[in-house]
Amino acid sequence: MRIHLKTLGCRLNEAEIEAWSRDFQALGHELTQELSRADLVVVNSCAVTGEAVRKSRKLIRRAQRNNPAAKLVVTGCYASLDPAGSSGIDLIVNNRDKDRLVEIVSKQLNLHAMPEMATEPGENSLLARGRQRAFIKVQDGCRYRCTFCVVTLARGEERSRPAAEVVDEINQLHADGLLEVVLTGVHIGGYGSEIGSSLFQLIQTILEETRIPRIRLGSVEPWDLPENFWSLFENDRLMPHLHLPLQSGADSVLRRMARRCSSADFRQLVEQARQRVPGFCVTTDIMVGFPGETEEEWQQTLAFVGQMQFSHLHIFSYSPRPGTKAAELPGQISKAQQKERSQALYALGQQLKQANQQANLGLELPVLIESKTETNEETAIWSGYTPNFLRVALRAPAGAALENQIRQVRLEALSEAGDHITASLL
Ligand code: SF4
Structure with a gap:
């Protein structure tokens, strides 16, 4: 059976489809990037914003229209919050059953396993798709x-x-x-x-029981961090970068x-992070236009964001989500004002990013090289990330096979657009 998997939204959704890809392949099914060739389509939907709901619906409709013969399975936050809204679907898998999705789909839609077609260990679907970083769901x-x-x-x-399951998954990916x-x-x-x-x-166990060279943390809420947390970063396999969602710089908001x-x-x-961990970079989420956000609160956010020297900002416009308390709050902010504030924040974010990149110029750092972006007769440009998650465009001789290698590079200059650093191999 040919299976097409599609996801929207957060890294967790991404981690889930990666796990399902492996599980479907282990049962002998084939993955396809082409919707029209699929016998089964699985959509992992999102509902974090009104826009995400619209995109989820569109994805479902596109699957129904472009391949009506395929069986359609929908899961994720949109399908779990509004199952009645998803008509014409063969199976809805609620979020609480997501970890058993492959088993449930196989049983309910009578998919026959073909163990003789199962992927050989070492054939990793991520690498085959040109992806060098795997998301692992831990909770x-x-x-x-x-x-x-x-x-x-x-x-x-x-x-x-359980940590043992996470360790096994990481060791399998590393072996691949x-x-x-x-x-x-x-x-x-x-x-x-x-x-x-x-x-x-968990992190201590992973550091002890795996040998994978680079471990990152996904988005971490800026509280409940364990005691001694920063000491973990003394092991240079734990990357010196965290995405800590701030949401607003005004305490009243x-x-x-x-x-x-x-x-x-x-x-x-x-x-603390910057004192304890050299070169530590922090990225964040800021929500613009939360109900009742006054001009004064907004200015507090801009000032605080500037002081925190973030290396990247992820900017969201607030949208009321049914069932949440904030949707009932007075003082909803107009779209026009949200747009104006987002643009000002974007400009500040670019300044901060460039200041951060400047501060790293001249350093020699190991970069995980991901993909080739340009090539001519003599030179190729490769893209990758430093341990502290700065994007690098690396100049190398054409013909050098660098994909999925960690190589020491020198960070040389800001790119023309100011969105990454140019570098050369050492
Ligand atoms: S900490 Fe807040 S924003 Fe994060 S998942 Fe929980 S409720 Fe949502």
Whole structure:
């Protein structure tokens, strides 16, 4: 059976389709990038914003229209929150059953396993698709109720994967040739709370029981971080970069959002990271136009973001999500004002990114080389990331086979567009 997998939204959705790809292949099914060739289509939907819901619906409709003969399975936050909205679908798998999706789909849609066609160990579908970084789901769900967040309604309570399972998955990926994994979850800081473990123990176990050269953490809420957290980064296999979602730099907005971290707590966390871990980079999410966000609160956010020297900003416009507290709050901000604020923040984000890149010029760092972006008779340009997650365009002789290698490079200059650093091989 040929299977086409499609995902939208967060890294966790990405981690899930990677796991399903491996499981479907292990049963002898073939993956296809072409929707029109598929016998089965699986859509992992998203509902984090109104826009994500629209995109999820569009993806479902496109699958129905372009390949009506294929069986269609839909899962993810949109399908879990609004199953009635997804008509003409053969099977809906609720988020709570996602970890058993391959088993459920096989049983309910009578897919026949063909073990003789199963992929050989070492044939990794990610590498075959030109992807050098694997997302590993370590936990799901969140115990908090930030007032804007629909994810917590869609994904339910916290569940942690046993460390042994995570270690096995990483070792398998490493044996297949992958050199970098990203540990992903909804609230990674809460890892282990219900199984008598902690994020500290999980990372320590991974560092001890795997040999994969690069381990990253996905988005981590800026609280509940374990004691001694920064000491883990003394092992240079744990990459010196964190994505810590701030959402707003105004404490009054943070309170209305029911975030567990004030701007002072956040500042302290970032200062600790930078003191303890050389070259540490912090990226963040900022939500623009939360209900009631005044001009003064907005200016506080701009000022705070500037002080934190983020190396990248992910900017979201707030959109009310049904079932959340914030959707009922007064003072919804107009789209025009959200756009104006987003543009100002984007400009600030570019300045910060470039200042950060400048500060790293001249350094010699190991880069995981991902893909070739340009080539001529003499030279090829490769793209990759430094340990602290700065994007690099690397000049190398044409013909050098560098894909999926970690090589020492010198960071030389800012690119013309200012969105990455140019570098040369050492
Ligand atoms: S901590 Fe994160 S996942 Fe949990 S409710 Fe808040 S935003 Fe949502």
